[in-house]
Amino acid sequence: MNFRKLMLGTGVAFAVLAQAALAKDVALIVGTSAYRNFADVENGAVVMQNAEDFRNAGFRVIEAQDATVAGLQNAVAELETALLDAERIVVVLSGAFLHNSTVTWFAPMDLRSPSLAAVGFEGLSVQAVLGYLGQKPGGAALFLASDGTSGPGYLVSKGIGRLRAPQGVLLVEGTPEVVRRAISNQFLVRGRSIADAVRLSEGEIKARGYVSGLTSLLPANGQVSGPSEAELELLEEAAYWKAVLDLSTIAGFNAYLQRYPDGGFVEGANARIQAIEDATPKYSPQEQVEIELNLTRNDRSRVQEQLSFLGFDTGGIDGLFGPATRGALTRWQSLNQQEASGFVAATDMHKLRAQAERRAKRLALEAQAKHEAREAADAAFWQSTGANGKEPDLLAYLRKYPNGLYAVSANAGLKEIEARKRKKAMVAETSKWDIAINTNTKKSYLSYLKAFPNGTFVEVARARVAEFDEKRARRSIIQAAKAEEEKLLVNVSVRLLLEQQLYKLKLAPGKVDGVFDQDTRKALRGYQKSRVLEISGYLTKDTIVQLMAE
DSSP: OOHHHHHHHHTGGGGOOOOOOOSOEEEEEEEOOOOSSSOOOTTGGGGGGHHHHHHHTTEEEEEEETOOHHHHHHHHHHHHHHHTTOSEEEEEEESOEEEOSSOEEEOOTTOSOSSHHHHHHHSEEHHHHHHHHTTSTTSEEEEEEOOOOOBOOSSOEESOOOOOOOTTEEEEEEOHHHHHHHIIIIITSTTOOHHHHHHHTTTTOEEEEOOOSSOOSSOOTTSSOOOOHHHHHHHHHHHHHHHHHHHOOHHHHHHHHHHOTTOTTHHHHHHHHHHHHHHSOOOOHHHHHHHHTTOOHHHHHHHHHHHHHTTOOOSOOSSOOOHHHHHHHHHHHHHTTSOOOSSOOHHHHHHHHHHHHHHHHHHHHHHHHHHHHHHHHHHHHHHHTGGGOOHHHHHHHHHHOTTSTTHHHHHHHHHHHHHHHHHHSOHHHHHHHHHHHHHOSHHHHHHHHHHOTTOTTHHHHHHHHHHHHHHHHHHHHHHHHHHHHHHHTOOHHHHHHHHHHHHHTTOOOOSOSSOOOHHHHHHHHHHHHHTTOOOOSSOOHHHHHHHHTO
């Protein structure tokens, strides 16, 4: 084995990086003691005292004490800007940490709560910081200081968790006071190697990664020897290989092979390329066409809506192409003389949209015709019944058209008739009738009918009993519609779209937010009535299909 492969294979190259005189060294120090929404960290900000130590050692220092989310972002942005020119990077983070099985976060002082929902968006990923430092192998160190608090939580736990230092990066952990003392008294002593600094801090800190006996955090004035040009090249290649491994993509491995055709990891790169190709799923031509369309979930939901609208059951409108949707696509393609693959092509989408639009127009015309026919029938029935003002005819009209064109007039007429009857009725019957209408139950009206089978208010009482029977039947219809809506599993995106349609039709569905409240249900009932659908206020398949087509 030649010298190059020996050095790369054993990692020796990372143990002999020189401590040359540096033009620009950068230190980021973040120390936080007080947190707004959870327990403080004792002495968390004590590491801010190291700022002067780093300045005296010639470092440019970025400070962020008790940093907020914005403060952390600004500090890291400044570090990122300095990264290209800096030859040595040191980051000190002291305060509260949270972690799960894959990520460790440093918490800003205004973190909303120690939860995944908060820290995932507001916390500083320690792995991301290590990624920055990994770009300066042999010239980078990360010091993490915490009070040692740990414990399980829901999705995230307290504490630093497990971390792996990239090649050439020193990783040190300890309490805030221990880290401050170790930096000041050991690591920033000119000429002292990293290994000696770790040894002299033994029992207090935990150090791993690039612990070298030939390198220090400061220029050594010749006391620490540096690597040769060849060794520096090996270190650069090893760092490049590490980055390629982290990506684990064919493009990355090919980039390594192009840059280092005779490198020490050529065999590994070729082996990994072959492994990725062997594991890559082999798609049919039709499936590949669909993949290349890059359909979003909303695109897929629209395809399902159009198929359902055309009478092909997709098993729900959720933006997921499962067996039911594939089967619906296959049946539609077969009936349309398309290749029945069950996968979508651009031509399929155009044809589906065109067919859905044509059917929507037909349905709109049919709905308008039904609506006009219903109103004409309503008016005709009124002329043959309630228009004469007689009680049986008014009741007959309301039974058939409880919310009809003339319902207000019919109810007003009945009230007038009732008032006249009251004047003629006996006191006992009037009292019984008052009890019936004030109680307003089927049982109270039946009790009146039993007491006065030939009474003054018999017709109205019988009509009210019939209404209760109809309401009971309506409840069964509504319960069935509610069960159908639950079975359809309509997702939030589709609910938003349906509310937008109701809003566009000026049916006042309330706030368009994907939540079906009382206003939304009322709007749905109004729509169902106008389109001669079963009136329930819930989403049935017929309601969804027709509303989508508006």
